[in-house]
Every structure is written in C-alpha cells, then in structure tokens.
Amino acid sequence: MFRFVVRRLLQTIPVLFVIITATFFMVRFVPGGPFTSERALPPEILRNLEAHYGLDQPIWRQYTNYLGRILRGDFGPSFKYSNRTVNEIIGDKLPVSLELGGLALGVALLIGLPLGVLAAVRRNSWLDYLASSTGMLGICVPTFVLGPLLVLFFAIHLRWVNASGWYDWTDRVLPALTLGFVYAAYLMRLTRGGMLEVLNQDYIRTARAKGATETRIVLRHALRGGLLPVISFLGPAVAGILTGSFVIETIFQIPGLGREFVNSAFNRDYTLVLGTVILYASLIVVCNLAVDVVQVWLNPKLKFE
Amino acid sequence: MSAVAPASVELERGSSPGRDAWHRLQKNRLAVAGGIMLLVLTVLCVAGPWFLRATYQEQNLDLGATPPSAAHWLGTDTLGRDLLVRLLYGGRISIGVGLCATLVALTIGVVYGAVAGYVGGKADAVMMRLVDIIYALPFTIFVILLMVFFGRNIILLFVAIGAVEWLTMARIVRSQIMALKKMEFIEAARALGYGHRRIIFRHLLPNALGPIIVYATLTIPAVMLLEAFLSFLGLGVQPPMSSWGTLIKDGAEKMEEFWWLLVFPGGIFSLTLFSLNFLGDGLRDALDVRAAKD
Numbered sequence: 069m070f071r072f073v074v075r076r077l078l079q080t081i082p083v084l085f086v087i088i089t090a091t092f093f094m095v096r097f098v099p100g101g102p103f104t105s106e107r108a109l110p111p112e113i114l115r116n117l118e119a120h121y122g123l124d125q126p127i128w129r130q131y132t133n134y135l136g137r138i139l140r141g142d143f144g145p146s147f148k149y150s151n152r153t154v155n156e157i158i159g160d161k162l163p164v165s166l167e168l169g170g171l172a173l174g175v176a177l178l179i180g181l182p183l184g185v186l187a188a189v190r191r192n193s194w195l196d197y198l199a200s201s202t203g204m205l206g207i208c209v210p211t212f213v214l215g216p217l218l219v220l221f222f223a224i225h226l227r228w229v230n231a232s233g234w235y236d237w238t239d240r241v242l243p244a245l246t247l248g249f250v251y252a253a254y255l256m257r258l259t260r261g262g263m264l265e266v267l268n269q270d271y272i273r274t275a276r277a278k279g280a281t282e283t284r285i286v287l288r289h290a291l292r293g294g295l296l297p298v299i300s301f302l303g304p305a306v307a308g309i310l311t312g313s314f315v316i317e318t319i320f321q322i323p324g325l326g327r328e329f330v331n332s333a334f335n336r337d338y339t340l341v342l343g344t345v346i347l348y349a350s351l352i353v354v355c356n357l358a359v360d361v362v363q364v365w366l367n368p369k370l371k372f373e
Numbered sequence: 374m375s376a377v378a379p380a381s382v383e384l385e386r387g388s389s390p391g392r393d394a395w396h397r398l399q400k401n402r403l404a405v406a407g408g409i410m411l412l413v414l415t416v417l418c419v420a421g422p423w424f425l426r427a428t429y430q431e432q433n434l435d436l437g438a439t440p441p442s443a444a445h446w447l448g449t450d451t452l453g454r455d456l457l458v459r460l461l462y463g464g465r466i467s468i469g470v471g472l473c474a475t476l477v478a479l480t481i482g483v484v485y486g487a488v489a490g491y492v493g494g495k496a497d498a499v500m501m502r503l504v505d506i507i508y509a510l511p512f513t514i515f516v517i518l519l520m521v522f523f524g525r526n527i528i529l530l531f532v533a534i535g536a537v538e539w540l541t542m543a544r545i546v547r548s549q550i551m552a553l554k555k556m557e558f559i560e561a562a563r564a565l566g567y568g569h570r571r572i573i574f575r576h577l578l579p580n581a582l583g584p585i586i587v588y589a590t591l592t593i594p595a596v597m598l599l600e601a602f603l604s605f606l607g608l609g610v611q612p613p614m615s616s617w618g619t620l621i622k623d624g625a626e627k628m629e630e631f632w633w634l635l636v637f638p639g640g641i642f643s644l645t646l647f648s649l650n651f652l653g654d655g656l657r658d659a660l661d662v663r664a665a666k667d
Binding site: 083086087090091094095204207208209210212213215216217219220224231307310311314315318319329330333334336341345348349352 | 639643
C-alpha cells in the first residue's frame with residue numbers, strides 16, 4: 069500500500085513537469101505581452117519593466133529561474149496587479165472556489181447517491197423513471213443554461229435570493245445547486261448502474277437466503293461494490309467542478325479563482341496564468357491519485373501493482 | 374466477436390446484422406424521436422435561412438428588443454435582429470463545429486487506437502500510458518489558453534476540441550482491435566500476404582464499426598457542449614457570427630428585461646443535446662455495444 073502510493077506520487081512528478089513546461093513556453097511564445105496596451109509605453113519604461121520582471125533575460129534562463137522559484141513554492145509577482153504576488157491572489161481567491169466546489173460536490177453526492185441507489189433497488193418503478201429523467205436533464209441542460217434560468221426564476225421573478233454576489237449563505241444556494249446538479253446526474257447514473265450489476269451477484273442471493281433484511285443487504289453488502297464506478301468517476305468530477313466553476317463564477321459574479329484565471333488569460337498576466345494552471349493541474353493530479361488509492365482499497369480484486 | 378452480437382433466437386432468414394440492429398433501433402421510441410428531431414433541426418438550420426428575408430446581421434435599431442410576435446416568432450434582440458434567424462444561423466455553426474470537431478477526434482482516436490491495438494506489446498503499452506497521462510491533464514484549461522493566446526479562430530476551435538475528445542475513442546478502438554486481431558479471418562488475411570495497413574483498414578476497422586458509430590454519436594454532444602462552454606466565456610465563435618453558445622451568453626446578460634433571449638437559445642440547445650444523447654443511447658442498445666471499460 070505504502071509503496072503503491074509512493075510510486076504513484078513519483079509518477080505524478082513528470083506529469084506536473086510536462087504541464088509546467090508546456091504552459092510556460094506556450095505563454096511565452098504568444099504574440100502580445102502583458103505590457104502591450106492601447107498606448108505604447110516609452111521604450112525606456114518598457115525596458116525597465118522587463119528588467120524588473122526578468123523578461124530581458126534569455127528564455128531558458130527565465131525558465132530555470134521559474135522552476136527554481138516554484139520548487140520554493142513561490143509563484144512570483146503578478147504582472148497586472150502591481151505590488152501583488154500570485155501567491156497572495158491565490159490565497160485570496162482559492163478559498164472561495166474551494167467552498168463553491170465543496171458545496172457543489174456535496175449537492176452532487178446528496179442528490180446523486182441516494183437517488184441512484186433507490187432507482188436500482190426499485191427498478192422500473194416511478195422512482196426509477198424519475199431518477200432517469202433527472203439524470204438526462206442534468207446531462208442535457210448545461211450549467212450555463214441552468215444557472216441563468218435559476219437566476220431568472222428564483223432571483224428575478226420570485227426575488228428569494230440575490231442574482232449575484234457572494235456575501236451570506238443565501239448567495240451560496242444557486243451556484244452550488246447549478247454546479248452540483250450536473251454531477252448529481254452523472255453520479256445517479258453510475259450509482260444505479262453499479263448497484264444493478266452488484267445486486268445480481270451470487271453473494272447478494274446468499275445474503276438474502278440467510279435472511280438479511282433488504283436494507284442491510286443494500287447498505288452493508290451491495291453498496292461497497294456498487295460504489296466502485298462512482299469512486300472512479302470522482303477524479304474527473306473534481307476536475308470538472310474546478311473548471312466548471314469558471315462559468316459559475318462568471319454567471320454569479322463570485323470572486324473566486326476560476327474567474328480570476330479566465331481574466332488573467334485575457335490580460336496575459338503570465339505569472340498568474342502559470343500559477344493557476346499549475347495549481348489546478350496539481351489539484352487534479354492529486355485527486356486522481358486519491359481516487360486510485362481508494363479504489364484499490366475498496367476493491368481487493370485490484371492489487372496494488 | 375463481431376461488432377454486432379449474434380442475434381438472440383428466431384431471426385428471419387436473410388436478415389443481416391445491420392438490418393437487425395436497424396429494427397431494434399426503430400423499436401426504441403425515444404431514439405427515433407431524437408433522430409427525427411435532429412434531422413428536422415439540421416434541415417431547418419441549413420435550409421431555413423434561405424427562406425427567411427432577414428439575415429443574421431440585419432439590424433433594426435428603432436425596433437430594439439421585442440417579445441415574440443407574429444412578425445418575429447421568437448422576438449428580436451436589443452439590436453432589433455430577428456432571434457429565429459440568429460438561432461438558425463447559430464445552429465449552422467454549433468452543429469458544424471460539433472460534426473467537424475468530432476471528425477477530428479474520430480480520425481485521431483481511430484488511427485491511434487487501431488495502431489496501438491494492432492501492434493501490441495511495448496509500443497502499445499507506451500501509447501496507452503500516454504493516453505492515461507493526457508487523460509489526467511486539465512485539458513479544458515489548455516483549450517482556454519489556446520483560444521485566448523492564439524486568436525479565436527474557428528479552425529483552431531475544431532482542432533483544439535478534437536484534440537481533447539479523441540482519448541476515449543482511442544481506448545475503445547484499441548480494445549476492439551485487440552479482441553479482433555486474434556480471430557481466424559485476420560490470420561487468413563495475413564496468410565494471404567496482405568500488408569498491415571490493409572489488414573487494419575479493410576479487415577479490422579470495418580468489424581469495429583458499431584462501437585465507433587456509437588461513441589461518435591455520443592462525442593458530438595460533448596463537443597457541442599465544450600464549444601458552447603467556450604463561447605459562453607467569450608472564447609469561442611466571435612461576433613457578428615454567433616453559435617448557440619454565444620446566443621446563450623447574450624441572453625444570460627440581458628435576461629432581466631428580455632427573457633426570451635435566454636429561454637429560446639437555451640431551450641433549443643438542450644433539445645439538441647437531448648436528441649443526440651437519446652439517439653446515441655438507442656444506437657448503443659441496438660448495436661449491443663458494451664462500454665469498453667479498459
């Protein structure tokens with residue numbers, strides 16, 4: 069187990085390295101820099117700015133400098149917000165995005181898992197059909213349609229909540245529901261499928277023959293196996309929730325890192341783009357690793373190869 | 374194992390596997406409805422604009438935004454442009470992007486997967502390890518970067534989206550080829566002295582066509598979703614051209630006063646996704662394709 073985790077951790081290092089390198093050179097080789105604006109800066113000032121940020125050095129030098137800094141956990145100064153470092157900006161905005169993502173994941177699990185289990189247990193009942201239609205709805209009505217529609221109805225028409233902002237808990241409701249609903253749909257489908265497969269297995273029949281109650285069979289015996297496909301989906305789901313928050317934060321005007329990332333790309337704020345990409349990539353890679361470990365832990369058939 | 378599972382029991386004589394699947398598909402009412410809906414939408418989007426007087430950029434600033442009426446069935450936007458006309462033109466772009474990017478993904482995925490599965494051994498291990506690694510990358514982020522930095526042109530959009538969506542196709546094709554290549558007819562083809570390329574493209578791939586069709590059908594909605602996602606962030610199709618994604622974005626900005634600008638584009642987009650998914654699911658059942666786990 070320990071060796072497995074260590075090996076997988078070591079495998080993530082080259083992946084992260086590739087991501088950093090690719091992003092670094094992509095960002096550097098594009099036309100237009102952070103200091104290109106409508107009004108051309110006088111050449112002396114431009115030179116001073118570039119010297120200040122180390123942009124006058126040869127590119128490989130900049131690259132090794134950057135790698136060195138990242139190893140020390142320092143993402144450097146922001147190009148666009150003078151006097152602010154990328155670390156400060158991330159420290160400001162990331163908690164907001166994490167809260168949104170956490171709430172959305174909670175919504176997804178709370179709706180998706182019970183509905184999926186019930187749909188599988190009561191197969192072909194009205195509940196199953198309800199769950200299936202909900203699942204299809206979540207997959208076919210994307211967040212950028214659902215979000216504005218919810219705002220239109222609950223914020224503008226009924227005036228129950230604010231249309232945008234991020235102040236008290238009522239502001240959390242619509243964004244978390246919007247972002248979570250899609251994943252609730254996927255989780256529901258996967259849970260239902262997984263549970264159906266497991267409920268047909270011999271060991272479930274054995275448990276039934278031994279007189280275990282239906283609740284016990286579902287919760288104690290079936291759930292563990294039935295949740296396997298769900299667990300393996302959680303890695304991609306977390307990645308999706310992270311990138312999905314770009315749209316949600318735009319719709320609801322939430323001051324999170326997702327909106328900041330999109331803005332920084334538009335502004336060509338190199339260091340901020342690099343910093344956020346590396347952060348997102350690491351988060352996703354770590355989540356995938358965690359999912360792998362949990363999966364093997366739950367399913368003895370898979371050995372820690 | 375052929376692409377189509379040997380049919381269950383009483384088959385009328387002379388029924389080919391393809392026709393058999395076709396019959397099964399016809400019995401699935403949702404899938405048929407989805408297929409018809411798609412056909413209608415595509416015909417409307419392609420041919421509709423020819424029969425309408427207004428063009429998508431024709432403005433009428435005096436008119437401004439009006440709710441649905443007899444003259445403008447779905448209303449007009451703030452610049453007085455007819456929403457129905459814009460939706461039809463937008464549909465051309467959205468459906469076009471969906472098809473083209475799927476084609477890109479299909480080509481890369483099929484060739485990659487077929488080669489990996491056919492060659493096998495070390496090369497296969499390396500190639501699939503690469504796919505695993507790419508799977509783990511935050512690809513949406515890279516597409517966003519690409520679109521921001523290298524101008525928002527529509528060709529790049531196809532390539533970027535296609536480059537993201539080929540991975541699943543590669544895995545599916547590979548597992549199919551792996552199973553097929555051990556069969557006798559491939560041995561026969563080899564004994565006849567055919568080259569690798571001929572064996573892959575003439576003998577192996579046609580037998581893997583079922584899963585390929587199914588996953589291509591399911592890739593189209595995923596691609597359209599990604600395009601709309603990018604357009605919603607302002608990174609996709611640029612004005613005066615519009616896709617459904619950009620129309621939804623405009624609608625979301627103005628919905629407070631002009632609800633129809635959001636509801637109709639959002640509705641037609643979701644309807645299209647519904648149709649594609651139902652058709653894809655129906656095809657999967659009809660062709661009896663089991664999800665390739667590996």
